[in-house]
Amino acid sequence: MILVTGATGHVGAEVVGQLLERGLPVRAMTRRPEGVRFPEGVEVVQGDCDEPESLRKAFEGVERAFLMTAQATGSRKLHTVEQVRAAREAGVGHLVKLSVAEGGESSHELVADWHREDEAAVTESGIEWTMLRPGRFMSNTLVWKHMLRRGDTVQVAFAKKATAPIAPEDIAAVAVEAFTNSDLANETLELSGPEVLTPERELAIVGEILGRRLTLAEPTVEQTIDGIVRGGMARDIAEAMVEHVMNGDYGADISPVVEQVLGRPATTFRSWAEKHFKEES
Template sequence: MILVTGATGTVGREVARQLAADHAVRLMSRTPVCPSVPGPRVETAVADFARPGRLGRALSGVRAAFLVTSHPVEPHDERFLEAAVAEGVSHVVKLSAAVVDDDTEDFLTVRQRVTEEAVRSCGIAWTLLRPRAFMSNTLSWADRIGRDGTVGALYGSTPNAPVDPRDVARVAVRALTEGGHAGRTYTLVGPEELSARAQTRILGDVLGRRLRFREWTVREAREHLARRHPPRVVEALLQRADLQARGGKSLRGDALASLTGRAAGTFRGWADDHAHCFPGG
């Protein structure tokens, strides 16, 4: 049995879908509502990182687990790992982030380094996945595109190497189901460096409409982020953006082709497949 946490999220949902055809899979969620993933041996478990007792039940009989956490303060990783050790789980594949290896000491990155160390020292075989920004982050642009055909972002001309979440999921599935991945850390990046301005242009081509890009000021970016995140997280995200502006998120460490046996997906390919998610697509 393989447990997938974050089964309603960007990568977890895709991991579950890819596993479901050939493996026994348990999808963990805080509520009884889980994604509809077809498969002959798919089941669900209601559990919460904040309630260790329920974690134990969700992990019962599990040999490998895909771990996704998002709380910036609560020790969700540590609680999960403690329960996994108690239930005899043999392998944990943790979704981390490439920024862990970057030259930044922002609050979120420091916390991610702590959780990685918890994984490495828990006594269970582990694999760490460190993706760059997901191509799917551009879905946050959909509302503004629908309103006035514009995209806004901070430092819009600086490059990143966004990765297709489906590729990250493919690596996770390989690590969960094959030998040879224990004790490995994989930095997962897309095949090309793209700025937000370039992504806007590509997305406009795919949608068949002219999209306008507007560069935010730091003040505008802070106000935008503050609508969704607490102040400490906002400042951490702004520090990460500043790192990118200084060239600190350049393309490197691409393991996708060798790990999945196929070329990494391009942003244009992702946009073609997800055009229906945007107004006019």
């Protein structure tokens, strides 16, 4: 049995679907099973990383697990530590962990320290692991959808920050491969999409797909920080992160790993957006 944490999330939902397609037994974890529909054949379990007892039950009988955390960077009492504890008690044999690009090492030291601790919970667990380190997700642009329903002006943070965004579907495909290919055991995989783009260019592509003339409005630095703090991050860490994103020269390297692992090119933003934005108009 393979447990997928964050199974309702952008990456986790894809991991669930792709494991199912491979005919592998999947258990999907969510805090609120009553509110979610998973494909037929998926076992659903209630689990909340803030409730260790629920994790113990969720991991029972599990052989392999996909681990992610939705905690704000800097949060104390790491969810990953709780997940790994439950995994060890259950005798899990392989953990595939969703981390961040470069394990946060090129980021501000407050951020880097937190991610180091988060990854170490897995790599020092004594359980076989695979570390996935993706850069910016293409799915970050999905927050534009509600603005597109109201009009043609879209608020875009970090509009000119160039990175190589990756499709959650590709991250999930690598995760599934990690569960099935022993060459990926105890490997750290830096993952990116196939091209360097700014969010400004992504919005232009979405406009072309929708056949609409879209206008970009960039929030101020203060508005961006306030938004991150409203999402649960401590202000000092949010400030450090934003400062670093604005001024740092990183994140725009294209990694060959998705193509190497999957034997096909990584998904382009245009083809990902065709699927996810097409129905919007």
